[in-house]
Amino acid sequence: MKFRTKTVLGVAVIEAVLLTILVLSTLGIMQRTAEQELLHRAETTGKLLAAASRDALLAWDFATLDSIAQEATSSGRLRYVRFMEKDGRVLAQYGDATAGPTGFSADDGLKTVDDGVLDQQAEILVAGVPYGRVQFGLDIDSVTAATAYMRGWAFGISAVEMVLVALFSLLLGLYLTRQLASLRDASQRLAQGDMTYRIPVKGSDELAETARAFNTMADRLQSFYGDLAEREARFRQYSEVNSDWYWETDRDERYVFISDSFESITGRSPATLLGKRRWDLGSTEMEVDAELWQGHLEDLSAHRAFRDFKYWIEADNGRPCWLKESGVPRFDDEGHFIGYRGTGADITAAMESAHRMHMLTRAVEQSPVSVVITDLDRRIQYVNPKFLDATGYGAQEVIGQMPSILKSGRTDDTVYQDLWATLERGEQWRGEFVNRRKDGSLYWEQATIQPIRNLEGRITNYLGIKLDITDRKRAEDKLGHLLDELKRSNQDLEQFAYVASHDLKQPLRQISSFATLLERRLGDQASDEVRDYLGFLNDGAKRMQALVGDLLDYSRVSHRPLHNDSVAMDEVLSAALVLLNAAMADGAAVIERQPLPNVQGDRSQLERLLQNLVGNALKYRDPARTPIIRIGCDDGVFFVADNGIGIAADQADRVFMIFQRLHSAQAYEGTGIGLAICRKIVERHGGRIWLSSAGDGQGTTFFFTLPGPAAHHVVDSGAGLGQAGAQQQA
The missing domain is CATH 3.30.450.20 (PAS domain)
Structure with missing residues (x-):
């Protein structure tokens, strides 16, 4: 049952009960009032009839009694009047008396009236002595009609009132239920999570105030649940991460x-x-x-x-x-x-x-190098045991001090200036110090010092890692002296070789010339044996001259200053091939050449390099096939490839050594210096040379690199000079 129905029924029942009580009470009061008035009138009427009939009764004037009875009933209010003696005998009577004098019973009130007539009687007294009585009946139809009329009006008014009350209750119920339905719907929508819904507020009554209070509560709930949702989301995010x-x-x-x-x-x-x-x-x-x-x-x-x-x-x-x-x-x-x-x-x-940190700590503690950590004010905060062992200081003596307590005055101030300038740029510094121990002894340290940054990238400390290189310095000094001695010795040897080879040319020419003159002087007189000896002497002198010439060439390559020029290798190759025309024609060689790049170097030495390599390919050709020689450059690597007799793999390094020959002089002429000169030229130009061969009869490919514009170091014109060469130039 809806609240509206309950409200209407409740109000109707309450109103009906109250109206019933009110109407019944009012009708009861009206009836009692009418009854009292009727009894009072009956009493008055009885007294008037008794007074009016007293004299006629004493005089036994029956006609007067009849006249009084008739007059009394003429108004219609009295239905009958009867005068009787005290012994009950009727003296006069008029009207409609339904009950005789013997069956007469006076009514106590309207409740006892069953015939529409209120039966009453009154004593006729004379000096207080009863002489008779008068009986009469009052017509109560008017009273009954008035009571019924009033009852009808009361019930009619009550019905109208109940209808009005029911209508008002219905309207009030509709209003209340509509407002309550709005509250219910709003509550349900809030319960479903719609925190934005609000009740439309009209008027200023209590229900409107209730709606406003509900909206205020909804605002606070929305704010509360918003905060709660934000906290829940924050907590969920915290839980997820x-x-x-x-x-x-x-x-x-x-x-x-x-x-x-x-x-x-x-x-x-x-x-x-x-x-x-x-x-x-x-x-x-x-x-x-x-x-x-x-x-x-x-x-x-x-x-x-x-x-x-x-x-x-x-x-x-x-x-x-x-x-x-x-x-x-x-x-x-x-x-x-x-x-x-x-x-x-x-x-x-x-x-x-933490374990790694422990291991790192132990590694630092047991490190064979000194470890020092300072703050930004250069005050020592930590040193490892090796530092204490190297310097002779105790930990308490150095903590809080500056590293300058180790300064010996033997390290140039520019080293320290460079050190701090590098650290202030946030970079790592490497260098060497001559420091002083606690006992005053000097020692060399090789130091690497760098900034330590925190998680934000700010420099918070400086870390120094130092290695005692005193023994190494002493060894380097000793080695330096030995190298100087060796350089002087090599220079003397090179100078001796140059001078000796230069000075040997004249005696060799004389030996060859005199052997030729002697053979001509003897002419036909010389025996065959003498002629053979003179031939041996002449050939030996010529080979010795060739050897001395190659030795001089090797010395010139080693000593002559390099010209650092841009060299077109295509032109250099063409010039080298011109010098080899005779050999190429003799062997009917086929030259396959590719475009060669430009390089930085000495043109004359690079021409000698290509001349020696191509000449080597022509010399060691395979007699069974036409020699084919390919010259080119691939990714900065030059190559000279032939289809000659090849070189065994275990002899690949030996061929570049001076005076090393893989074949006899009778088989292939030469002194064994040509490839050594090639190696010297390439090395002086900052490159390297090597070969590749599949073995005997498979041909050989020589590879070499030279400093080029794209990827090589350019050799300066004086960088390759040794002291002996400088002296020779002087």
């Missing part, structure tokens, strides 16, 4: 709940921990800190909160997994302990980092 998981234990410290994030963090299923206690999870290989566990068990026994308790378990993959847990005790409503709840975190990375 948090590395922790959540757990609960029972009163026996056995895990009864572990959140799902445990597995994604540790790699171990939470189910493997349920029903177990913390100390049941360790492996037999676990090193237990008895004191730490004892303190933890005491906290658990006392039901105290604990924080950051660390222990480790084995993950499902067998790797150690360090855990850190914090928890608070749980109690039921009656204060009984029921277990713990808390959070856990995987600190394996942190523990491994």
